[in-house]
Amino acid sequence: MTTPSQPQTPDYVRDTLELLGAQDPIAILREMPEWLQAHLMRLSPEQWRRPEGTDKWSLVQVAAHIADTEIAFGWRARQILTADNPPLHGFDEGAWLERFDYAHAEPAMALDTFLTLRRWNLRVWDCVTAADLPRTGLHSQRGPETLDRLMRMNAGHDLRHRRQITRLLKVVR
Secondary structure (H helix, E strand, C coil), X not given: CCCCCCCCXXXXXXXXXXXXXXXXXXXXXXXXXXXXXXXXXXXXXXXXXXXXXXXXXXXXXXXXXXXXXXXXHHHHHHHHHHCCCCXXXXXXXXXXXXXXXXXXXXXXXXXXXHHHHHHHHHHHHHHCCCCCCCCEEEECCCEEEEHHHHHHHHHHHHHHHHHHHHHHHHHHC
């Protein structure tokens, strides 16, 4: 099962940032681990692996994706904070889904990996000052990106996947 991946369009960025709206991105980033644990604990292996529909992801694929994405967001934040206008590499999520066989990932490992990485990345976000927010990196798909926008995209990405998980849970329960 694959999901075609496309370069991130301006619509994707706009929609992701609109999901966040005026909410505090750090608050959303802090809430995600607890939200995931509250919604994903005590699922059967079948529930974890059942996709939302044809060419749609399963819960384990979402968990593996957010774990890997946490690596990318964390790396980008570290680069922006420690280098002047560093390159920020995008990735093809569909290629990662297939190449790293998200469908057969161990659900507990994917979730634990995300939780650990998020706790570690929150240490980085806690170091950010107002003076850091305009620091910029050059994203390979989106162009110049400030640390503020990266943080907001990370939080909006959380909300995007909360919405997806909520839909998936209605299918698998």
